[in-house]
Amino acid sequence: MVMAEDLESRFRKTLADSDLQAAVYAGTGLLMQKRRAVVSPDVLPDYQELRDHARALKEHALANLDHYLEQFEGNVRAHGGKVVWCRDGDDVASFLVDLAREKNARLLVKSKSMTTEEIDLNEHLGRHGLEVVETDLGEFIVQLAKARPYHIVVPAMNMTRYDISDLFLRTLGVGPETVPENQTQIARAVLREKFLAADIGVSGANFLVADSGAVVLVTNEGNGRMSTTLPKVHVAIAGIEKIIPRAQDLPVFLKLLGRSATGQALTVYTSFLSGPRRPGEVDGPEEFYVVLLDNGRTRLLADESKRESLYCLRCGGCLNHCPVYRKIGGHNYPWVYSGPIGSVIGPLYRGLERDPWLPFASSLCGACAEVCPVKIDLPRLLLELRRDITDLKSRHGQEWQERSGFRAWAWVMKHPRIYEMLGKMGSFMLRPHASGHWLRRVPFVLNVGPLRAWLSERDLPPLPKRSFRELWRRRVKGRENHAAR
């Protein structure tokens, strides 16, 4: 796979940025360590059983998704909420713009949601004159920096406290302040005002519970609770795959999610929300909407061998454990979802032709599958995507060099004498380039096109003086001589 030249130079730039490398290496390393401490057999003996069970539940829920979506919708309605079905980001934006107009709303506060990142909701709404404020500390920083989340769970992982000090000074006019505690208090004060003034609270959903019509939110800072308690209207935006059958299934998922994401047995706040406030309840939203988003999911659902990529809980565990993510970081991935899961769902949601290099950017080491709380077989999915992309390319008549290369190879393999002759020539020609056990350079005739790219990343041993065929002939001859004697 030949990568676009600018992509390669971007990777090289990331690799050369030692501050960034240190931040990402330390951040993901800490998350790995924290996870390991809470899933070890002495503290969580049934960890593997929980993974199997969670996977079985997801498999079941998705195999019967239409049923559970309808059940969920019925229960949301029964509790006085409304369900809005959206095909894509445009649908979501137009629903929210209309809702804001109807409610005369200007300010929306948003708790952390990857699904809304996926559809660029803030940009959409901004164009309609609505102010959308990210309230998760990391997302708030990322929004001020006009960037994209670096990591599913730790959006500003790439930034140092000094970057944040500069950012706050430039955008909020506060500081310079380089102490993280004080930086957090600055954000708290700014966001507290927003929470108290907001007209609509937007959240994602970690789970949609079919038998309750409930949205479950898992957060640590309290911004999820703020966004769903103070504004008069709460809109939860969730992919249709977030459905689980029963409230009683939550313990299995909650035990896995916090541990896999941040090494917590349970995050600080888990909110189980179903409908607007009931008679007698003093606070909470007066209106409750759940947006069910497709955005490529139904297409993926039909692909049975890749359906399991919809089981993802967005814990970020596979990112932390991925040697590729840990080197190239989150911003070199073409979409909001990075790491192994991003390399799988990116092409599946958006089409294989969009970033065909992505599934190839993996060593297939398998660490991601080892830590996935729902046991998604990511290496298998990456391999299948590679096959699909290669098929697609050969159908489109691309990669003529590769094809003619293999044709020539096949022809040589079918002509033993020529094969042997080329082998001898190769051995003779390459020998002067060897040093020790490896070839250090190749003759200029080989140093062209795709072969150069291939050789630039690989060390080869020189061809031996005598080929296997030659050795074999000698051996057979020797035996015959021996027998004749």
Next chain:
Amino acid sequence: MRRDDILRDVRSALRRTGGQPVGEVPAARLRVQPADVESRLRQFCAALESLAGKAHCAASCAEAFAYASKLLAGGTAVASNAPFLNTCGIISLPGVRTGRFEEAHLRSLCASADLGITSADYAIAETGTLVILSSAEEARMISLLPPVHLAILPSDRILTSLDELFSILPYPAEKTSSTVLITGPSRTADIEMTLIRKVHGPGEVHVVIVKT
């Protein structure tokens, strides 16, 4: 219509027809280990303390009252309408506001109070978690807006685990629009992975458990 289009696509992807019954659902996995009140109490306190929460075991309501009084230390507080707070006499503490307030009033009280006092419907020993169901007795804001949260509850409300909670509360939505699990003080690690408390929610969580 979007709804029908999407459901149609889902069905065609799954090769299912409308109203087709579901396959066998994996059984709910709830493992409840029995434990006596003493050990639940110990476990709860240890779990909460490990998260930088403060747990206090009170022998009587009077002791809980004394704890609240000391924590308040002349500041202002908003207390929920939970009957157990009444039992403990919390409402008679100077500086404590309580009552059936309008939302806007309650909000301004909570936004300026030093302390929010609630009870809890349950606590979970394994994780040091408070479980609060929103109701006329418990408003959501009291455990959310003030910088310090104090919860006072009797010891018989401590459950062993998340599994036990959902086995006795299989349909939380039947009772309330909001069930919240609170496990220690509000925290973040979004800046250089440094653990910092008090982001949007309370930076301190105190739990007083009164032995029954």
